[in-house]
Amino acid sequence: DADVTQTPRNRITKTGKxxxxxxxxxxxxxxxxxxxxxxxxxxxxxYYSFDVKDINKGEISDGYSxxxxxxAKFSLSLESAIPNQTALYFCATSEAGRLQETQYFGPxxxxxxx
Amino acid sequence: xxxxxQSPQNLTxxxxxxxxxxxxxxxxxxxLHWLQQHxxxxxxxxxxxxxxxxxxxxLIATINIQEKHSSLHITASHPRDSAVYICAVGSNFGNxxxxxxxxxxxxxxx
Numbered sequence: 001d002a003d004v005t006q007t008p009r010n011r012i013t014k015t016g017k018x019x020x021x022x023x024x025x026x027x028x029x030x031x032x033x034x035x036x037x038x039x040x041x042x043x044x045x046x047y048y049s050f051d052v053k054d055i056n057k058g059e060i061s062d063g064y065s066x067x068x069x070x071x072a073k074f075s076l077s078l079e080s081a082i083p084n085q086t087a088l089y090f091c092a093t094s095e096a097g098r099l100q101e102t103q104y105f106g107p108x109x110x111x112x113x114x
Numbered sequence: 115x116x117x118x119x120q121s122p123q124n125l126t127x128x129x130x131x132x133x134x135x136x137x138x139x140x141x142x143x144x145x146l147h148w149l150q151q152h153x154x155x156x157x158x159x160x161x162x163x164x165x166x167x168x169x170x171x172x173l174i175a176t177i178n179i180q181e182k183h184s185s186l187h188i189t190a191s192h193p194r195d196s197a198v199y200i201c202a203v204g205s206n207f208g209n210x211x212x213x214x215x216x217x218x219x220x221x222x223x224x
Contacts, residue, residue, distance in 0.1 A: 042118065042200070042214030058211070088155060100145035100164070100204045103212065105157040 003027045006091050006106040013081050014114050021076045021109050023091030030096040032074040033103065034058075034066060036087040043090065049074055050096065081113045117141050120201050120215040128223055133188040135218045137201030144204050146184050147212065148175050151198040160186070160199075193222045 004025045013019050023032065034046040035058075045058030047066040055066060063085060067075045078085055089109045094101040119138045127133055137146070148160040161168050161175040163184075168175050172191075177184040188195055201215040 040216060042216045043202075043212075044214075045211060048211070090157060100162060102147070102159045102162050104159065105149075108155045108157075110155070 004091060004093055004104050004106040006089075006109050008109060009107065010110045012112045012114065015082055017081050019078050019081055019111075021078075021089055021091075021111070023074045023076070023106055025072050025091075025093045025104075025106075027093055027104060028071070029093040029104070030071065031094045031101070032068070033092040033094075034064075034074065034076045035090045035092065036060065036085075037090065037108075038087050046076065046089075078113075081111075083113045086111060086113045117213050118201055118203055118215040120199075120218050122218060123216070124219045124221075126221045126223065127191055129192060131191050131222075133191050133195070133220065133222075135186045135199050135201075135220070137184045137186070137215055139182050139184075139201075139203045139213075141203065141205065141213070146177055147202040147204070148184075148186050149200040149202060151200060151217065153197065157200070188220075191222045193224050196221050 007022045030051045033048045035043040037043050044060050046060055046064050047058050048056050049068045052068050065077045091106040092103040094103045117140050121136045145162050145164045147162050149157050150160050151157045163175055163177050172189045174187040198217040198219050200217045202212040204212050
């Protein structure tokens with residue numbers, strides 16, 4: 001089984017709808033991240049969490065919210081989806097501790113907002 | 115100017131060729147990461163390095179901190195190496211946030 005899973009893998013929704021993307025990990029990592037990837041752009045950080053009680057905005061958090069329900073679960077919500085939120089979304093995890101740690105990515109969620 | 119620049123953006127080569135992908139960055143870093151994104155979209159971490167050189171199988175990553183430059187080399191390239199290779203840098207403020215390059219799309223022709 002994959003260490004970092006994302007559900008759903010693909011989602012089509014309409015403008016104005018609320019949707020939630022879920023991420024679960026079995027790696028026992030404290031740190032979790034949500035990124036989005038758009039064609040021609042690098043991955044951009046939406047939100048990150050260094051433990052269950054810690055939530056931080058990334059560079060593009062407007063229009064998104066997150067919930068860290070447990071060490072293993074980190075959900076991303078789009079309260080009112082808009083077409084320019086169409087993108088590939090990745091969850092990632094890393095260990096705490098040293099200055100830099102390898103990040104482990106989920107398989108991605110492809111979101112289309114009509 | 116992006117903080118992380120990769121070159122080339124696209125690279126097509128014949129099977130067996132030696133491949134070099136370059137990454138330049140403009141900020142102080144604590145570490146540099148090389149990632150591989152498969153055609154299906156999944157992302158895998160290949161290397162994390164803060165100095166010198168690392169090798170794993172046919173892949174070699176080097177970094178020159180003074181010149182703010184890193185290279186990823188693939189020896190004896192194979193069609194299964196076809197993927198997007200992404201460079202990312204972690205800031206030296208220790209918060210583990212990464213800044214990503216836009217990737218190099220590599221295609222290896224049999």
